[in-house]
Amino acid sequence: MKDKPIRLQKFMAMSGVASRRASEELIKEGKVSVNGNVVTEMGITIIPGKDKVKVDGMNIKPESNKVYVILNKPVGIVTSAKDEKGRTVVTDLIEEVEERIYPVGRLDADTSGLVLLTNDGDLAFKLTHPSKMVYKRYIAIVEGLPNKAELERLRNGIKLEGRMTAPAKVKVLKNFGEDSILDIQIHEGRNRQVKKMCETINHPVKKLKRISFGEIELGGLESGNWRYLNDEELDYIKSLK
Ligand code: URA
Secondary structure (H helix, E strand, O other): OOOOOEEHHHHHHHOOOOOHHHHHHHHHOOOEEEOOEEOOOOOOEEOOOOOOEEEOOEEOOOOOOOOEEEEEEOOOOEOOOOOOOOOOEHHHHHOOOOOOOEEOOOOOOOOEEEEEEEOOHHHHHHHHOHHHOOOEEEEEEEEOOOOHHHHHHHHHOOEEOOEEOOOOEEEEEEEEOOEEEEEEEEOOOOOOHHHHHHHHOOOOEEEEEEEEEOOEEOOOOOOOOEEEOOHHHHHHHHHHO
8 A cells, every 4th residue: 555656635535634526626726735735636646655745734644543423414504524604514513533534425504314424535435426326315395295297207317407317216205285295215416406306396395304325324313413333334334345
């Protein structure tokens, strides 16, 4: 490992700075230097243990202790490791964890539920890559009751920003007059995807909660609480790698 060159954004993810994608943004923003020189272009490789990498002026090095945490995010908390506007972020709720962890994917501030956090950059990359087909499950309260044709549209794919969504698993759990509760599973993570899908069939989302991420389930974890993944969940995580 020591002499093998690796991509800068991968090294940053291994060091617990951010996911690979978010690390690319930091590079573009000019926040990363290698051996004293600011790097803004993609594709740079570095040699761990030899090249000196700094982010925001701070030296970084790969974390050896991998940690995996799930949080039941309350509404109003930002899914990020840092917020430029000073709002409360998910990592503020997990201060007891010493390693620098960051969220895998994103939940909107007004969405609640399961957020997975880790310093395992490889895993974060794989879990959010659509080709891995890791389903995320949401409970959505929507306006009205979608009819059969509308449910089929959700299942088969809907054009959002010129591109079809991948097939989704959708069930109506309950209808109570004005609103319905839907169980929706998707394996992509496009921006505000569930809300946009439901809006497109004219049944806007009033409330959204994520209850599972692959085989990892929120269960009875209370809003605002977090826990480390258990052994069974860790086995599942490793099986994806
Ligand atoms: N889909 C959304 O619309 N919002 C989320 O937070 C997650 C999925």
